[in-house]
Amino acid sequence: VAKLYFRHGVMSAAKTSNLLQVEFTYRQAGMKTILAKPAVDSKGGTAIVSRIGLTKEANLLITPEMNVKEELQKLLAENREAGTPIACLLIDEAQFLTPKQVDELLWLAVFEDLPVLAYGLRSDFLTQAFPGSARLLTIAHSIEEVKTVCPHDGSKAMFNARKTKDGQYISDGSQVAIDGDGVEYESICPKCFMEKVVSLA
Numbered sequence: 001v002a003k004l005y006f007r008h009g010v011m012s013a014a015k016t017s018n019l020l021q022v023e024f025t026y027r028q029a030g031m032k033t034i035l036a037k038p039a040v041d042s043k044g045g046t047a048i049v050s051r052i053g054l055t056k057e058a059n060l061l062i063t064p065e066m067n068v069k070e071e072l073q074k075l076l077a078e079n080r081e082a083g084t085p086i087a088c089l090l091i092d093e094a095q096f097l098t099p100k101q102v103d104e105l106l107w108l109a110v111f112e113d114l115p116v117l118a119y120g121l122r123s124d125f126l127t128q129a130f131p132g133s134a135r136l137l138t139i140a141h142s143i144e145e146v147k148t149v150c151p152h153d154g155s156k157a158m159f160n161a162r163k164t165k166d167g168q169y170i171s172d173g174s175q176v177a178i179d180g181d182g183v184e185y186e187s188i189c190p191k192c193f194m195e196k197v198v199s200l201a
């Protein structure tokens with residue numbers, strides 16, 4: 001039986017490069033994948049774009065209302081008939097999925113025998129879990145961390161601090177604000193977060 005994987009990491013941890021590398025490896029082996037991302041992620045339009053410049057058009061944009069199970073069953077059937085079976089489903093920015101959609105991913109892994117690799121953030125700019133991430137952390141077969149270091153002291157980066165364009169840390173606002181849409185993010189360690197942004201205790 002295939003598995004649902006959650007590969008989480010902070011914003012600059014090279015999750016998208018990792019995802020696109022996996023897609024490339026499958027393609028080199030003559031196998032087809034489906035690349036998906038939530039529609040709310042407006043960065044790169046309909047493409048999946050990594051910070052180091054790799055880019056690939058998404059095959060599927062997932063809206064909050066979408067039944068991912070039905071949508072994928074349709075795509076899997078179409079590709080089976082065309083003689084190009086799908087080897088793997090790769091999802092970027094999976095924190096923006098709804099908990100119900102995450103449950104549907106587990107169903108696809110188990111009953112369609114489709115490996116699902118979901119990449120995303122664990123927590124938001126105030127260290128709270130995204131609903132999709134909380135569900136992934138709870139039910140994924142496998143949880144892996146894509147790591148990077150804090151730019152201030154080289155400690156393990158764990159949180160995504162939100163900043164204004166002119167570099168001021170922000171400690172209020174809505175959970176979703178896409179990178180580049182008037183805000184920037186800095187992946188930092190808990191100590192720097194609590195000293196520079198807001199103390200958690």
Ligand SMILES: [Zn+2]
Pocket residue numbers: 150151152153154155188189190191192193
């Ligand atoms: Zn630090």
